[in-house]
Amino acid sequence: MANILPFGRRPDPDERPNTSATRAGTAGDEPQNDGALAMSPYAMPDADPDADLADRAGADDVTPVAEADTIAGPSWGSPAPAADMMADEAVRELLALYRQMQEQGMPLTGMPRAGKEMRAHDLTGAALEPYPDMSQDMSGEGPQEMSGELVVPVLEPDRIFGPDGAEDLRPIVPAWLASGEGRKAVAGWWFHVQWHRAKFHGIRIPTYVARIAWRAPRGVWRITSGLTRWALDTRADALEQALASGTKMDTATFIQLRENRSIRVRARLATVAAGTVVSAVGGAVAVSQLPTGGGTLAAAGAVAALAWVGSDQDRPLIGAAMAASGRYRELTDAIVMRALKAAGLGGSVAKVDKNGNEIEEDTRPTLAQPIARSANGRGYEVVVDLPYGKTAGDAAAAVDKIASGLDVDTAQVFPEPVAGKSRRVSLYVADEDPMLLPPHRSPLARLPKASVWEANPLARTPLSAAVKATLMFNSFLVGALPRSGKSFAAKCLVAPAVLDPHCDLTVLDCGGGRDWLPTQEIAVDYVAGDEEEDLLRIVAILNRIRDEARERLAKFRKMSAAEMPEDKLTRALAADGMRPHAIVVDELQNLLRANNKEIRKAALEVLVWLAKTAPKAGYILILITQRPAADVIPSDLRDIMSVRIALRTKTRQGSDAILGSDISATGYRTDRFLESHKGAAVIGGISTGKGGDLQVARTDLLMPAEFARACAVGRKRREDADTLRGAAIGDAAPVEITITVLQDVAAIWPGDEAKVHAYVILARLKDIHPDRYAGMADEAALTRALKPYNITSGQVSRGGVNRNGYKLSEIRAAVRARKAATHDDETSDPTDTDD
Numbered sequence: 019m020a021n022i023l024p025f026g027r028r029p030d031p032d033e034r035p036n037t038s039a040t041r042a043g044t045a046g047d048e049p050q051n052d053g054a055l056a057m058s059p060y061a062m063p064d065a066d067p068d069a070d071l072a073d074r075a076g077a078d079d080v081t082p083v084a085e086a087d088t089i090a091g092p093s094w095g096s097p098a099p100a101a102d103m104m105a106d107e108a109v110r111e112l113l114a115l116y117r118q119m120q121e122q123g124m125p126l127t128g129m130p131r132a133g134k135e136m137r138a139h140d141l142t143g144a145a146l147e148p149y150p151d152m153s154q155d156m157s158g159e160g161p162q163e164m165s166g167e168l169v170v171p172v173l174e175p176d177r178i179f180g181p182d183g184a185e186d187l188r189p190i191v192p193a194w195l196a197s198g199e200g201r202k203a204v205a206g207w208w209f210h211v212q213w214h215r216a217k218f219h220g221i222r223i224p225t226y227v228a229r230i231a232w233r234a235p236r237g238v239w240r241i242t243s244g245l246t247r248w249a250l251d252t253r254a255d256a257l258e259q260a261l262a263s264g265t266k267m268d269t270a271t272f273i274q275l276r277e278n279r280s281i282r283v284r285a286r287l288a289t290v291a292a293g294t295v296v297s298a299v300g301g302a303v304a305v306s307q308l309p310t311g312g313g314t315l316a317a318a319g320a321v322a323a324l325a326w327v328g329s330d331q332d333r334p335l336i337g338a339a340m341a342a343s344g345r346y347r348e349l350t351d352a353i354v355m356r357a358l359k360a361a362g363l364g365g366s367v368a369k370v371d372k373n374g375n376e377i378e379e380d381t382r383p384t385l386a387q388p389i390a391r392s393a394n395g396r397g398y399e400v401v402v403d404l405p406y407g408k409t410a411g412d413a414a415a416a417v418d419k420i421a422s423g424l425d426v427d428t429a430q431v432f433p434e435p436v437a438g439k440s441r442r443v444s445l446y447v448a449d450e451d452p453m454l455l456p457p458h459r460s461p462l463a464r465l466p467k468a469s470v471w472e473a474n475p476l477a478r479t480p481l482s483a484a485v486k487a488t489l490m491f492n493s494f495l496v497g498a499l500p501r502s503g504k505s506f507a508a509k510c511l512v513a514p515a516v517l518d519p520h521c522d523l524t525v526l527d528c529g530g531g532r533d534w535l536p537t538q539e540i541a542v543d544y545v546a547g548d549e550e551e552d553l554l555r556i557v558a559i560l561n562r563i564r565d566e567a568r569e570r571l572a573k574f575r576k577m578s579a580a581e582m583p584e585d586k587l588t589r590a591l592a593a594d595g596m597r598p599h600a601i602v603v604d605e606l607q608n609l610l611r612a613n614n615k616e617i618r619k620a621a622l623e624v625l626v627w628l629a630k631t632a633p634k635a636g637y638i639l640i641l642i643t644q645r646p647a648a649d650v651i652p653s654d655l656r657d658i659m660s661v662r663i664a665l666r667t668k669t670r671q672g673s674d675a676i677l678g679s680d681i682s683a684t685g686y687r688t689d690r691f692l693e694s695h696k697g698a699a700v701i702g703g704i705s706t707g708k709g710g711d712l713q714v715a716r717t718d719l720l721m722p723a724e725f726a727r728a729c730a731v732g733r734k735r736r737e738d739a740d741t742l743r744g745a746a747i748g749d750a751a752p753v754e755i756t757i758t759v760l761q762d763v764a765a766i767w768p769g770d771e772a773k774v775h776a777y778v779i780l781a782r783l784k785d786i787h788p789d790r791y792a793g794m795a796d797e798a799a800l801t802r803a804l805k806p807y808n809i810t811s812g813q814v815s816r817g818g819v820n821r822n823g824y825k826l827s828e829i830r831a832a833v834r835a836r837k838a839a840t841h842d843d844e845t846s847d848p849t850d851t852d853d
């Protein structure tokens with residue numbers, strides 16, 4: 019009956035030259051039976067002083083303390099110490115038992131044999147599952163678990179059905195060896211360890227010399243006393259005494275024993291004497307023949323050998339230079355299996371009925387490819403097919419349990435779905451928390467030629483793959499707690515727009531900090547501040563951009579299909595003057611949580627429009643907030659932002675407020691990031707290349723000075739391309755603030771006059787609120803601004819002059835209607851919840 023042991027497949031020796039698979043060939047090829055050995059009545063220690071010497075040699079192979087030195091580096095790993103010890107111990111016990119049985123003349127039947135009663139071991143020797151003896155259990159009623167030999171479906175390399183199968187071919191060269199970064203990481207680690215070992219042992223040389231000086235004479239003593247005991251056959255003393263003190267003394271046996279012993283002793287003494295003479299003469303001749311220095315070397319070798327014999331099992335001559343921490347550990351099949359089991363993804367073994375027919379399939383996970391070092395040389399990549407019915411999402415949701423099962427930190431485990439199979443998951447298990455490694459410097463710092471039409475580097479995944487964002491046709495939401503790296507991330511995102519001379523840029527910083535100051539050199543509009551006037555200006559600018567976008571879309575509608583082949587802005591149209599326009603709104607919470615409800619409503623409305631409709635006209639909205647909460651980013655705004663970048667948040671809800679409702683349930687959540695995880699983010703909306711669009715990444719580091727340099731270069735490029743416009747050349751378009759126009763007109767209305775000329779009202783508005791109305795061109799613009807409030811202009815005769823004007827009764831009616839409407843809205847206003 020075939021047993022199926024998931025993960026029992028043998029790792030490819032090419033993949034991991036120093037893995038336990040190769041070690042198993044020495045100690046573990048013989049099946050081991052740790053259970054049987056542990057219970058063996060024959061496995062009695064110290065039965066024979068002769069065996070003692072021989073055993074010591076075997077025992078010294080097992081140096082538990084020194085095992086720490088075999089902890090794997092990130093390069094290729096080494097066997098798990100515990101497993102290795104188990105294998106060695108088993109062999110040792112087996113040898114001792116064998117020797118005893120031989121000496122005692124016992125038949126070699128009943129020796130523990132490989133068989134179905136054995137516990138299954140993975141290749142490291144660690145027990146996986148107890149395998150029941152089917153011959154006994156088959157008689158029982160009810161289903162039985164299947165067990166037996168190791169048969170493991172891993173990849174079936176030769177089964178390729180057509181051209182697509184090429185994707186399944188494993189790389190000829192291991193991924194870490196093929197990538198420069200991987201090679202560098204492995205070599206760097208190797209040299210680091212060797213250098214550490216050299217220093218560690220170098221400083222301890224005097225201690226080692228002292229130990230040798232003590233152990234070599236002890237070795238001499240052990241050899242001579244051992245030989246003496248052997249030559250004099252002291253073991254027979256005990257037997258002789260037993261016979262002599264027995265109640266039924268068998269004189270003949272006793273005499274026989276003594277005679278045998280004296281013959282044996284004579285022979286052994288002669289052997290020892292001959293051996294001593296031969297060794298002495300041979301040694302002297304050999305030393306006299308050795309070249310200069312050879313004698314010293316030989317003496318050193320002899321002393322070392324004597325020190326070795328004189329050493330203690332539990333106190334090795336040379337200590338371990340590395341601690342047995344869990345930091346760098348070889349990842350084995352058994353460990354992965356344990357982790358998946360711990361996370362409830364372990365499936366179940368096959369069940370058979372009493373006739374041996376399979377009634378329930380084996381659903382344990384299988385490896386889709388051998389565990390391999392990752393391409394960046396800093397961890398392992400494991401691709402697993404989960405039990406049927408489980409998905410990659412389940413693995414992501416249980417990442418903390420998987421990490422616990424792997425005995426690493428949650429921050430070191432990154433599950434990702436793999437396209438083509440919903441139960442296939444790719445697990446990257448990093449040697450150390452990748453978010454704490456030095457950040458990746460943004461290639462944009464080198465000020466390359468950049469284009470918003472192209473994908474530009476934004477971040478790096480823990481596996482060091484570049485995450486690239488294309489600004490065109492997307493809208494972006496960046497959210498996180500303060501000091502988590504949000505502004506740095508946003509600058510990385512905006513830098514291509516800065517460096518592209520054919521892209522307009524508007525920066526609206528509702529916080530008024532210094533972050534975006536350098537963009538003044540190139541911005542069409544730049545506002546920084548959180549006063550009401552600033553926020554009014556910001557909304558007015560957004561409204562103006564909306565008007566521009568509408569105009570552009572109207573032009574599109576008039577174009578023929580040949581002129582607009584893609585129904586959206588193309589590079590050719592952009593070159594004709596319809597330039598892409600990136601709009602950055604930082605500290606969004608100040609705008610959408612403004613005290614003035616009119617501002618909140620107007621801002622939300624225009625932002626939703628821009629996010630939804632403007633991208634196809636070439637308008638790129640980039641929203642940044644340090645208050646990731648549902649009241650700051652209502653779902654109708656968040657859900658239309660195509661790319662969402664969430665850095666550290668305090669809560670799951672905060673994470674979902676940026677990434678989307680219930681995204682945290684799939685395991686992608688940013689409240690797990692630590693304060694020290696600067697730049698760590700979950701990015702949604704950019705393809706992972708593996709079938710998903712959610713990924714953990716760390717944003718590239720673009721320092722403020724580098725961003726400022728990019729702005730300076732961006733200005734130069736715009737000057738050369740003659741594309742600089744707006745505020746950057748002191749030609750900012752005047753703003754027309756209409757949000758407060760009704761209140762303002764009501765406030766400046768001259769007394770109780772029933773009718774007033776429009777030009778008088780406009781002049782008073784400009785006089786009292788120059789910031790708001792300086793950009794209002796004429797009375798017609800004022801009439802347009804009042805139209806949404808159902809205020810019309812009509813002929814008003816004052817002082818014999820007939821001109822357009824407004825009625826006080828209409829203004830008052832509009833104010834009353836507005837108040838009532840605002841009151842009704844209060845409960846439904848998504849931006850109107852308390853902090």
Ligand SMILES: Nc1ncnc2c1ncn2[C@@H]1O[C@H](COP(=O)(O)OP(=O)(O)OP(=O)(O)O)[C@@H](O)[C@H]1O
Pocket residue numbers: 457458498499500501502503504505506507644696697698716717718719
């Ligand atoms: N990708 C990164 N890698 C490493 N460190 C980073 C990264 N991004 C930012 N940092 C560090 O994090 C610090 C905070 O970054 P940043 O100013 O962008 O935070 P913030 O979230 O915008 O804060 P605030 O809301 O207060 O402006 C920076 O001083 C920087 O040193």
